[in-house]
Each structure stands twice: as C-alpha cells, then as structure tokens.
Amino acid sequence: MAPELSKGACMRSVSPSQWFVKARLTLLAGGLLLGSLTGFAAEEPVLNLYSARHYATDEALYNNFTRATGIKINRVDADDAGILARLKAEGAASPADVILLVDAARLWKGEIDNLFAPVQSPTLLKAVPEHLRAKQRPEGTRWFGLSTRARVIVYDKQKFKPEDVDTYEKLADTKFSGRLCIRSGSHPYNLSLFGAMLEHLGPAATETWLKGLVANLARQPKGGDTDQIKGVASGECGVALANSYYLARLLRSDSAQDKAVVERIGVVFPNQASWGTHVNIAGGAMARHAKHPQNAVAFLNYLVSEQAQMYFADGNNEWPVVKGLSINNPALKAMGGASFKSEKLAASVVGMNQIKVQQMLDRVGLR
C-alpha cells in the first residue's frame, strides 16, 4: 500500500496529510449518503404519535399495531389545542408522524394552518365517507375521520316524553324553564354543535335560541357530560345535552349507582325529521414534517381496518366511520345503533363558525 500511496500523492502533488484529510471527507460523505439512502429504503420501525384521544383503552389499539407490524409507537397525549401549538413551534424539526384529534373544528384548523401532510391512500379514501374527511386534492387528502360521536338529548322519563325533545330547537322552549343542564358552552363539543346550528338557523335565530337555552338553565354550566346525565337522573335537571360515548359507558356499567341513573333517563337522537343529529369527528392526519411517512400511512390505514374500527365501537363506544361492520356493542344498539340520521355538514363550516359562536355566547351570557 505505502509505495502506491506515495506514488499517487506525487502524481497529483498532494501531500500525504492533505490526502488523509480528503480521504476522510470522502469517507464521511459516502457514509452520510449511504446512511440517508438506507434511510429512504427502509425507515426505522418507529412511529411518533401526538394524540388528543384521552381514552385509557386506546393502549390496546396501539399495541395491536406494534404486534402486527413491528413498528414501535412513541406517544405524547395532550389536548387538541396544545398539540397544534406544539406542532407550530416545532416547525420542520417536529418529530411527529401522526396526529390524532377529537374535534372536527380542530382538524379543520390543523389543515388551515398547514400542519398536516397530504396523504395518498386508496384504502383511506375508500373506507372514510367523503363528509368525514378533508377535501380531496390532487396532492392528497389532509385528514381522515376515524370515528364519530353524536350529541344527543337526555331527558327525565318521569317528567318528559321523547317528543318533547325531538329537536335541538325545542331545548329553548319555555316548558324547560329551570330544567336544562349543559356543560360549558365554550367546550369544543358544544361549540361545534352551536356552530352547526348557526349554519342551519342563521345568526339571528341562533342567538335567540341560545338566549332561550340560558333562560332555561337549571344551574350554571359546570362539570362534564356525565355530570349533566347524572343531574337528570337525580332530578336536579330535566333535560341535558351529552355525547353518546359517555352515555354508552353508563349504559354498559355494572355499578348499581350507574344502573339507577340509566333507569331514570331517556335518550333522543334529535332532528331526525330535519337535518339529522349533530355528530362530531375524531380523526387522524400525517404531520407535515413527518420523518417516517411510510409508517404514518401504514398506521392511518390500520386505523380504518376492521380490527381497529371494531375497537373504536366496542372499546370506546364510538361509531366507526367504515360502513357495513356488524357492531357488537349492546349500548350502541340500545341507543339506536347506527341507524339514526346524522347531520352531514362539512367540518370547515363548523370550524369557521367557532369564533362567531363564542362571541354570541359571551353576548347572551352562556358560560
């Protein structure tokens, strides 16, 4: 080696030390190139997930994916707004691959703020109905609904009949004066419902309706949806708004206390004769700067697989977005199964109405 080396060095009139530096640089560059090449060829089996789903039972869902694909999931759970803020700050350095959010308006917001990457996946397009995903563009679709939950009306069976509350509009009737219980109007679940109402009724009628709600309140809005349902069962409230999966959880509970609650209440899916019951979307998207895009798409595809969809239905009492699955959840069946008519507004409509709705709430004094 040594004679050849000196010969080469002489020929190009490069001193040995310079040659050494050059060789090292070449090696380094080659190594980097090779490294990045292999990086493209096969991603490391990791998926970085930011999730706003806060359901203890989701763990099993993620474990199933790891078992099936060998891809390890790193996870941070936070709330929707926190996740969006974090993504914005991290910018191109963000380690996130997939984002899961639990409110249609926030999904829309993430899309508008350009935090999601377009995804081309025939599987997802086929599985998720058009009104439950972002607008399809040539470069792809930026988010997909994975499950839905309905905003239903719960009433006291001793005081009212189902036809008293078969529309959201009727909640403002004077007959419910001092009877209505809801959680904070500023909670995303209520904001989305009110945003949809704004679209159906127009601003003036919506504000009048909201005033009616305030006039009917049995108590200042406080607590969560379960608190409202329990309020109805205890007689403190006559009617309440609640998300379907909280209700389903009570329906499936073994505790005597919960059974007594269920005994006393009735459930109505409102507006069956008009635009349908308001549903909110929990969905997922690939992060704009995803470092493991293949794994991200694989994970999103997995979430609309039959196994995962059944899991949303049975594990967390949500309605799957995929049609034609035979759901095995007694509570969802008892509430009316998947047969109810649901509202089909685009998430963008609800999302764009949020600020207007909050200002209305401030004007009418709904906390």
Add this chain to the structure above:
Amino acid sequence: MPLFTVLRGFTVWMLVTPVLVVLAAWSQWDAASADVWQGLLHTVLPEYTLTSLWLCLLVALGVVSMGSVSAAAVSLFDFPGRRTLGWLLLLPLAMPAYVVAYAYTDFLQYSGPLQTWLRSHTGWQGALWPDVRSTWGAAVVLSLSLYPYVYLLCRSALAERAPQLMEAARLLGAGLVRRIFRVALPLARPAIAAGLALAMMETLADFGVSSYFGVQTFSTGIYKAWLVMDNRVAAAQLSSFLLLLVAVVLWMEYRAQSRLRFVTRRGASRGHESQALRLHGWHAALAFVLCVLPVLLGFVLPLLIMGHALWVGSQQQALPWAAFVGWFWNSLKLGGISAVLAVGLALVLAHGVRTRPTWWRRFSTHLAGLGYAVPGVVIVVGLLMPVSWVQGRWPESGVGYWLTATLLGVLWAYLVRFIAVALQSIQSGYARIPVSADETARMLGSSGRDVFARVHWPLLRPAAASALLLVWVDVMKELPATLVLRPFNTDTLAVMAYQLARDERLGEAALPSLALVIAGLLPVLLMARAQNPTK
C-alpha cells in the same frame, strides 16, 4: 465574579423571555384582536375581573387566617399533639387543588352520596345546600390547598427566634394579646407576606379548580381567547393585565419586607432554654382544633373520598399497577431535577441582589418571579412563540426538536413558572440575616465567596430546604406545561389524573391522584424532618 454575572444574566434572560413575549404581544395589535377586545370589553371582561378579585380576597383571608394561626399555635405554644400537628399541617401541600375539587364535588353535589342519602332517609326535597361549584367553593378549596405556603414560611420565621422574644416580652410584663401583636406578628409579617404573595399568584393562575367549578376568572378569559377565538395575541394581551396585577402583589410584598428588615438585626441566637408557652384546658383544646381542622378538611377528608372512589373503581376493573411505577418515577424525577435547578438559580439571583442591590438587579429579579402568576398555558405560548421564530429563521438549528424531544422545554417552563416559589423563600431567608453580618464578615477579611459559604448558606439552609420542597411538590402537580411540552413516553401522575378526569372517569382518576398525593408526601416528610424546628 464574572462567572456569576454571566450566570445571573443568562438566568434572568431565560426566565424573563417567555413573560416578555407575552407583553410584546401588544405590538402585534391588529383588526382581529381589536374585534376580540371589543367583544370581551362589552360582555364578559368586567365579570372576569370582578370574579378574580373577589376570589383573591376570599383566598387571602382564608390562607392568612389558617396559615398564620396554625403556625403561631405550633411555634409559640405547647399543647398535646403539637409536634405531630407541626408536620401534619404540611400535608395539604401534597394535595393538588384540582383533586380536592374533584373530591368535594363528588361527595357534596346534588347527585352525590351525602345528599342522595339524606334525601332518601329524611324525605327532604331538592338541594339541601348550595352547590360547592361556585366562587365560594373555589375560595374554600384554594384556601385549603394553599394555606401551607403561609404556614411553612411563617412557622420557620417564628420558630427561629419568637419563643425567646415572646418570653422576654412576658418577663417584661406584656400580656398575651400584646405579645402576639407586638412581637410575634411583626416577626412573622415578611413571611406571611411572602406566603400570601405565593398564594395570590397561584390563585390568579389557577385554571384547574375554576374551570371545573365553572367560575369565570381572568384565566378563563385567557383560555377562551386563545383556544376558542384562536387569537394568541388577544390572549397574551389579556395575560399582561394579569401580570400587572401580580406586579402589584409583588411590589406590596416587597414593601412589607423592606420595611421590616430591622426586625432581624441580630443573628439567630441559640436560646434553647426558652420554652414555648404551655397551654392547658380549653386553651389547649382550642389550639388543637384550630390546627386539626385545616388538616382534616384539606387532606384527610379528600383523601378518604378519593380512596373510596378508588375502592369502588377497583371493584369494577383491575387497576394498571404496572404502569404506575413509571408515572410515579417520572413525577418524582421531573420534580427533583427542577427543584434543584430552581433553588440554585434562586440563590444566584437573591445573592446578586444581596451583594449589590442595584435598581436593575432588584427589578430583574422581580421580573423573573412574574412567571408564577401566569397560567401554565400562557407560559407555554410565551415559550413556544420565540422558539418557533428561531426554528423558522434557522431551520437547520433544530431548536424545535430539542425543546420537546428532550426534557429541556418542560424544565424551562417549570423554572419560569416556579422560580418565584424558590425566590420568595430564599429572599425571606435573606431578609432575616442582618446586613451587618455581611459587613462584619467583610471587615474581618472574608472574601465574597466566604461570606456566602460561611455566613449566608448556613443561615439560609432552612429556607433553601423549604424552597426545594415547595418547588418539588409544585412541579409534580403542574399540568398544562407538562401536558404540552413533555417528551415522548413520559406520562406523569398529574397527566394521567387529568386524562382520566377529562374522560370523566373519576373512579380511575383516583388512583393517579392518590399516587400523586403519596409521591408529594415523600418530599414533604423528608423536608419536615430535615428542618423540623419544633423538635
């Protein structure tokens, strides 16, 4: 000490940046925020302000009365159970206010077990008492969880020298009432003021309790402007009003302290022969009850309620014990690291003010403490906004990644939020060391470093221990910043308690909540032992 100058500069800069970013939001005034402001001014802003002030006033009354009375009882008097109560009174520190709120709501509400039972056994109808979820309820809950700040600081101020001085006053013929108001109270006033300032800032920043109770405070308004209106500028502008309020609190507290520095012109003497006044009969019983009540209401009762919820929950499904070890360890670790950092930095800042109390040093130290009153989410915004700017400007720097993929971001947020706790404690410790002690040491030829190592530090140790404890426990209870800034796979007890409560599974939330209390007890007991002045 150029090293110290650099360190001090960096510390101040690091702690103040997120707060300044919040203030700088005024420069971004635009049509959208003008619209939000118009809406708020004409509708809810007056209510937010009044409710916040009212809540502050009630909590101030609560923490000062509970904290100073119990501190005076255990340090000035002797009665059966005094020693045990001395550390039992610290226990509510380990109890996050939002857990107390969950517990009392669950127990006392209309559909709760107590009212349901009473109605079915007595035939009474309707609501038997006003809902706990109100401004009054929030004031009670916050007072019960925040009084230990006043108690802890007040007790260590009294325990050092009050018994001797009280005895001297007694020998000079002063009656008990006169002794308390002329001797003990002036001695304790800086500490009470420091504790009260902490409690006030904590109240202003509270979101957990007031949002759960539906109480419309200023923080609620900030959250709505940011999360619902999606207007971070308006949210930051609202926060700057909160900062103004805090600045007033801090200034008043500073005035109280500086006027009372004369109190400690002598170093702590070793007058162990002087005894706390022994109480008998109903006096002893009264002291006992006054000390036991805060412990019962702020710790034992909520603990029992959550324990019951846990027991009911465990009947229905198996509890995830294995995951706990991880949550528990993460909580302890984050708390410990940030407590040590916070106390270290607070020592640097306070020492700077002590050695050369220039206008700038005092001001910047106060500025650094402002973060305590800023709702956690706002700090997150203040911290993320400059980072995202740097990240956008120099994409290859990867700042955004380092902030959240490591512990850096979350530790930074903790320090911004809780440095005030450490500063309060250390500075009120410094206030009790007479400046003449420094001067004497310097005249005897000690270097600046010697003065710190041989005069300040030995006298500051109890204050540093309190600071360490307070920050440790506070960090473990912290939620918004932990939620948003923590790296992958580091769930803590507070995060899990919140996630489960958010999913309206109070029964399951009881487990991490109780574990949080137990994890919080470790440092509380450790420090109670280390600096037990009543032994």
